[in-house]
Amino acid sequence: MEGFDHDGLRFDVSDSGPPDGRPVVLLHGFPADRTTWDAVTPALVADGHRVLAPDQRGYSPGARPPRRRDYRLGLLAADVLALADAAGADRFDVVGHDWGAVVALHLAADHPDRVRTVAAFAGPHPGAWRRSLTRGSQAVRSAYMVFFQVPRLPERLLGARSGARLYRSLVGSGLDREHARRYAARFSRPGALTGPLNWYRAAAFDRVRTGVVPVPTLLVRGGRDRFVTPEAVDLSRRWVSGPCRIETLDDVSHWIPEQAPARVAALIRGHL
Numbered sequence: 001m002e003g004f005d006h007d008g009l010r011f012d013v014s015d016s017g018p019p020d021g022r023p024v025v026l027l028h029g030f031p032a033d034r035t036t037w038d039a040v041t042p043a044l045v046a047d048g049h050r051v052l053a054p055d056q057r058g059y060s061p062g063a064r065p066p067r068r069r070d071y072r073l074g075l076l077a078a079d080v081l082a083l084a085d086a087a088g089a090d091r092f093d094v095v096g097h098d099w100g101a102v103v104a105l106h107l108a109a110d111h112p113d114r115v116r117t118v119a120a121f122a123g124p125h126p127g128a129w130r131r132s133l134t135r136g137s138q139a140v141r142s143a144y145m146v147f148f149q150v151p152r153l154p155e156r157l158l159g160a161r162s163g164a165r166l167y168r169s170l171v172g173s174g175l176d177r178e179h180a181r182r183y184a185a186r187f188s189r190p191g192a193l194t195g196p197l198n199w200y201r202a203a204a205f206d207r208v209r210t211g212v213v214p215v216p217t218l219l220v221r222g223g224r225d226r227f228v229t230p231e232a233v234d235l236s237r238r239w240v241s242g243p244c245r246i247e248t249l250d251d252v253s254h255w256i257p258e259q260a261p262a263r264v265a266a267l268i269r270g271h272l
Helices: 039-044 073-086 098-108 126-132 142-149 153-172 179-184 194-203 230-239 260-271
Strands: 003-008 007-018 024-027 051-053 092-097 115-121 217-222 244-251
Touching: 003 142, 003 260, 007 039, 007 073, 024 073, 024 098, 039 051, 039 126, 039 260, 051 126, 051 244, 073 153, 092 194, 098 126, 115 260, 126 230, 142 194, 153 179, 153 194, 217 230, 217 260, 230 244, 244 260
Parallel strands: 024 051, 024 092, 092 115, 115 217, 217 244
Antiparallel strands: 003 007, 007 051
């Protein structure tokens, strides 16, 4: 499949591996897209898995609703369930990075009947993240989210000059130049950045809370992550009632799938 429909929107998706393989859904974060997982996917396919990697709401050209409320966490999770339904997957494993990790953990908590296992890279449980804001440096590391609440200005500043400011920010935070250039270039197009920023804008007013995760859970943090503290990931264990494992990649930044794809693939394969 190359795409699926949900909520009046059309989503692009990469579908790799045997159609009857065990389904694994890979969810990207901000400001990336499904190509985040390009170097991870082959190892999973070699194990016989069917790998589904969508461009999520706000990122697929056919799935960019304009309102902030259209990016609430429940809707983002429902998009993934719609993907699984379109692929004929009653149950699936879900892996996420950054915002994709948040969606993955929410899915696992709310739909353990559909999710076998969850792996979250550089994305703590939302409850743990909120708790961590009062501890250590997490509030400072998340300060950019306040700027994203401003209407229109972030789009103008980050998208100007072919996304030059966004590109510099991504490289400065540890992302390689090739991925940074590609991600930034996508958002230089008119209207392309509003949807992804609406994830942050919706979260500030979303009353939905993510519950306890009862399925086997893998939490992975980068030792050089500028956005997520080790404490936020460690606290996530309190919101997991199933088997939980935490791994730290000491020499890796926030951009774990892009920077260490072989190790990411090995961690996922071992978890599955």
